[in-house]
Amino acid sequence: MALLKAKIVIAPLGEADLAMVNRLAGTLGGLFNRGVDILKGMRMPTEAYNETRSQYYARIILSKLERVKANNRETIIGICEEDLYLPNAHYVLGYADDLSSTAVISLFHFRQDFYGLPEDDTKMYPRLYKEVVRQMSRLYSIPPCSNPVCVNFNSDEMMDIDDKSTRMCDVCLQKLQKVYIR
């Protein structure tokens, strides 16, 4: 009997753009060869909010996400609109913890209007997708890639994100094959 593969669960947080979430759900399953569910919307945890910084602490969000997991093997990805931080970083685009198989990705810095430019979904969705794949690679123990064109390249600057492709390089794809048989 084939082992039932653990699902990817996407959790829209707060006012997260549901069109983006639906689009993500439609593409992630194929890449990681797993079923994808979308959870009913969750509130942004108020205890994660830091008033001094006007940002949310990514680690507290992950601990909240961990609690809604149906089982240990499930991977849960939170998508939010709010700005995220870690104590050692001004902001983070996304953050993943492989021990709890949880990740959170913010649309905050991906929006064009953040840079004073008109909103443009054709730019925003690829940014979100690339960041989600990069964070999910961490969850599946695929190390960061040094190839700047690979979707798994560690890019924290918007220009690097826009420059890299939406595909994995051959080296990362090979590592992804091992994820398929897990």
Ligand SMILES: [Zn+2]
């Ligand atoms: Zn790569």
